[in-house]
Amino acid sequence: MTEMTEPTIRTSQAVFIVDDDASICEGLSNLLESVGVRTEAYSSAEAILENWSEANAGCMLLDARLPGMSGVEFQEKMQQLGIGMPIIFMTAHGDIPMVRKVMKAGAVEFLTKPFQKEELLHAIDHAFAFDQSRRQDEEILNSIKARMNTLSGREREVMERVTAGLLNKQIAAELNLSEITVKLYRRQVMDKMRAGSLAELVKLCERVKATSRSSGDRA
Amino acid sequence: MARDKISSLSCPEKWAGSLVIPRYDAKMTDAASDRLSRWMMEYALKPCAIAVCFVLVALIWTFPLQHAIAYPFVFLFFGAIMGSAWFGGATAGFLAVVLSSVVIGYFFIPPFFSISIAKESQSFFAAFILCAIAITVVSSARKRAENAVRIARDELDMKVQARTAELVRSNLEIQESERQLRLLTEAIPQQIWRADATGYIEHCNQHLHDYTGKPLADLTGESFFQILHPEDAPLYLQGWQEALAMGSRFEEEARVRGADGAYRWFLARSIPQRSVDGRIARWYGIHIDIEEQHRAQQNLVLAQEDLSRLSRTMSMAEMAASIAHELNQPLTAVVTHAYACREWLRTAPVNTEKAAATAEKIVQESTRASSVVSRVRALFRRDTEVRDSADMNRLIQDLARVLRDEAIRRETTIRLDLAGSLPRIEMDQIQIQQVLRNLVMNAMEAMAQTAPPREIVIRSEKNEDGRIRVSVEDRGPGVAAEIAPRIFEPFFSTKSEGTGMGLAICRSIVEAHDGRLWTENSPHGGAVFQFTVRALG
Numbered sequence A: 001m002t003e004m005t006e007p008t009i010r011t012s013q014a015v016f017i018v019d020d021d022a023s024i025c026e027g028l029s030n031l032l033e034s035v036g037v038r039t040e041a042y043s044s045a046e047a048i049l050e051n052w053s054e055a056n057a058g059c060m061l062l063d064a065r066l067p068g069m070s071g072v073e074f075q076e077k078m079q080q081l082g083i084g085m086p087i088i089f090m091t092a093h094g095d096i097p098m099v100r101k102v103m104k105a106g107a108v109e110f111l112t113k114p115f116q117k118e119e120l121l122h123a124i125d126h127a128f129a130f131d132q133s134r135r136q137d138e139e140i141l142n143s144i145k146a147r148m149n150t151l152s153g154r155e156r157e158v159m160e161r162v163t164a165g166l167l168n169k170q171i172a173a174e175l176n177l178s179e180i181t182v183k184l185y186r187r188q189v190m191d192k193m194r195a196g197s198l199a200e201l202v203k204l205c206e207r208v209k210a211t212s213r214s215s216g217d218r219a
Numbered sequence B: 001m002a003r004d005k006i007s008s009l010s011c012p013e014k015w016a017g018s019l020v021i022p023r024y025d026a027k028m029t030d031a032a033s034d035r036l037s038r039w040m041m042e043y044a045l046k047p048c049a050i051a052v053c054f055v056l057v058a059l060i061w062t063f064p065l066q067h068a069i070a071y072p073f074v075f076l077f078f079g080a081i082m083g084s085a086w087f088g089g090a091t092a093g094f095l096a097v098v099l100s101s102v103v104i105g106y107f108f109i110p111p112f113f114s115i116s117i118a119k120e121s122q123s124f125f126a127a128f129i130l131c132a133i134a135i136t137v138v139s140s141a142r143k144r145a146e147n148a149v150r151i152a153r154d155e156l157d158m159k160v161q162a163r164t165a166e167l168v169r170s171n172l173e174i175q176e177s178e179r180q181l182r183l184l185t186e187a188i189p190q191q192i193w194r195a196d197a198t199g200y201i202e203h204c205n206q207h208l209h210d211y212t213g214k215p216l217a218d219l220t221g222e223s224f225f226q227i228l229h230p231e232d233a234p235l236y237l238q239g240w241q242e243a244l245a246m247g248s249r250f251e252e253e254a255r256v257r258g259a260d261g262a263y264r265w266f267l268a269r270s271i272p273q274r275s276v277d278g279r280i281a282r283w284y285g286i287h288i289d290i291e292e293q294h295r296a297q298q299n300l301v302l303a304q305e306d307l308s309r310l311s312r313t314m315s316m317a318e319m320a321a322s323i324a325h326e327l328n329q330p331l332t333a334v335v336t337h338a339y340a341c342r343e344w345l346r347t348a349p350v351n352t353e354k355a356a357a358t359a360e361k362i363v364q365e366s367t368r369a370s371s372v373v374s375r376v377r378a379l380f381r382r383d384t385e386v387r388d389s390a391d392m393n394r395l396i397q398d399l400a401r402v403l404r405d406e407a408i409r410r411e412t413t414i415r416l417d418l419a420g421s422l423p424r425i426e427m428d429q430i431q432i433q434q435v436l437r438n439l440v441m442n443a444m445e446a447m448a449q450t451a452p453p454r455e456i457v458i459r460s461e462k463n464e465d466g467r468i469r470v471s472v473e474d475r476g477p478g479v480a481a482e483i484a485p486r487i488f489e490p491f492f493s494t495k496s497e498g499t500g501m502g503l504a505i506c507r508s509i510v511e512a513h514d515g516r517l518w519t520e521n522s523p524h525g526g527a528v529f530q531f532t533v534r535a536l537g
Helices: A002-008 A022-034 A045-050 A071-081 A096-104 A117-149 A153-163 A168-175 A179-192 A198-218 B002-025 B030-068 B075-108 B119-187 B206-212 B221-227 B233-246 B291-346 B352-380 B392-402 B404-409 B429-446 B502-512
Strands: A014-018 A038-042 A058-063 A087-091 A109-112 B191-196 B201-204 B250-257 B263-274 B280-289 B388-390 B412-418 B425-427 B454-462 B467-473 B516-521 B527-534
Touching: A014 A022, A014 A045, A022 A038, A022 A117, A022 B291, A022 B352, A038 A045, A045 A071, A058 A071, A058 A117, A071 A087, A071 A096, A087 A096, A087 A117, A096 A109, A109 A117, A117 A198, A153 A168, A153 A179, A153 A198, A168 A179, B030 B075, B075 B119, B191 B206, B201 B221, B206 B250, B221 B233, B233 B250, B233 B263, B263 B291, B291 B352, B291 B404, B388 B392, B388 B429, B392 B404, B392 B412, B392 B429, B392 B454, B392 B467, B404 B412, B404 B429, B425 B429, B425 B527, B429 B454, B429 B467, B429 B502, B429 B527, B502 B516, B502 B527
Parallel strands: A014 A038, A014 A058, A058 A087, A087 A109, B412 B454
Antiparallel strands: B191 B201, B191 B280, B250 B263, B263 B280, B388 B425, B454 B467, B467 B527, B516 B527
16 A cells, blocks of 8 residues: 555655644654655644745644644634645544534544554545645646736737627627727737637636636635 | 388388489589488488388287287387398387387376376386397397398309309310310321320321321321331331430431322421420420422432532543543554654665664653553552541441432332441541442442342441451342453443443452452342451451
């Protein structure tokens, strides 16, 4: 199993361990290091938030019972801050309501101490894969958004109407432009958005809309 | 005959008296004139009238009779004088003497029809007057005496009548107050009884008859105590005998059987009534129904026990969680380090440095785990044990009293079979009582599914080796052979809510007292838990 999981673990990704017990942090770091996973250990939720960087990738290994902000509270806090890093919870004594709550809020796994190495590595592998795809999605979205930001106001108006399925003639009438001008704008939009076809452009636009809709929902 | 005349003759005199009044009226007030006229009537007119009447009658009868008798006939005048003195008093008597003397002197003593008296008749006349005066004195005195006697008799009569009336009235009053008292005792919705000085029940009120459904014959004397619950009767009787001996008030709670056969709790109270010389005349007792209070109190105790049981299991659960956390932390570290160590040894080439460092960590964390265990043990150990000399029988009796309500609630009888004299033991009373309580509660719980009668027997005896042995025997299903070896292990429990610590703690307490706790199955089918503790000296 270890052999199966190891290749998928990326060196850029790290496990962020949050546990107030230094020996637990040490043990986990030692174990993960021995299988080639980079780790960062923090003694509290507050400590990791202080040192948080947007570039952090990987997953969090979080003790449910922490001094100060508890693990469950920290999970809520991360959602508020828009930190999407997946969380693996660990506890010495899990009670069912807490497990249900954190899993519903999107935790990847809930481990009861002391746990098997395979359980841990499997959960980490799962979380890393999740985090990677999440980050990839985010990257793509960001590049689309960046391309969109290069569009001028007129170009944006034209793009909106093109993706809505209007004909050049209709767009020209609506925006009070000549049909030739609309065609010109349209070519510029295709170039700037790096879309090979109209279908591709529509897909790009839908992707942005979908995320803005879902983030709107979350807010 | 003479009296008839008097009364008929006195009437005109009364008129005369009444006629007199207006004459004085002009000068005097009504009251004074009234008093004066009454005085005149009594001391002047009445005697005069009586004297005149008698003398007239004598005169009238003497005229015809003097011709038949030769000698001057004056005897009738003696009669008139006697009558006047008798009826009119001394005044009338003397008046009659004077009148008679004049009439006799005038009519019947020569010279006739003249006041003067012949010489030869003077001695006779003087004798007559003397006799007449004597008669007057005697007659009036006699009359006075008779009057005095009559008045005295009348007064006596009146007094007797008054006394009799008073007696009748007070008798009625007593009857009425007795009736009121009886009504009151019947009106009080409590059972009341009365006993004589020796404690013999003489009387019970209707409520007591109604409640027990027994006639008076079945409630008097010793049979009275048969209405008590057999378990409460000895205590009740003991208290009652003590009260009788001391002459002090008596109070005891006991169950009393009703007509329907069901028992209710009553508070029995009795006070002695003392006579004037301070001796006890009788006892009055009252039975107050306290079933409701008793039930409420029992519910309260029950609720409290539930609460304490709950909080006990709660705190046990919390403690277990805390211990689990404390232990799991180092264990988790040990496990993760051990995994890491294996990984370091698997790498090619073997990372000996890392592996050795990790092995060192494993040692450290294991030590930490064991120190957690020692800490937990230290938490449960009582460093300062309070031991003093105590009487085991006393301890058992106290416990039986404490658990009486619980036993009643579970329809269980706790019977004590205690050795006559036990040596005192040096022990931690609270701990030993905890052991006893645990064993008795276990016994009750073991019999929860058993059909009544449920009985627990607590025995105490002295062993040959000088130890005291206490056994708690129940009539439950006994301890199954397959679990018997494990029941004293910590965390072993057959009860869903049990912590599994009870018997384990009991055993450690008994062992700390240099004793032993073990179990056997009783020949009667239940379980016997027994322990020994070492006696003093």
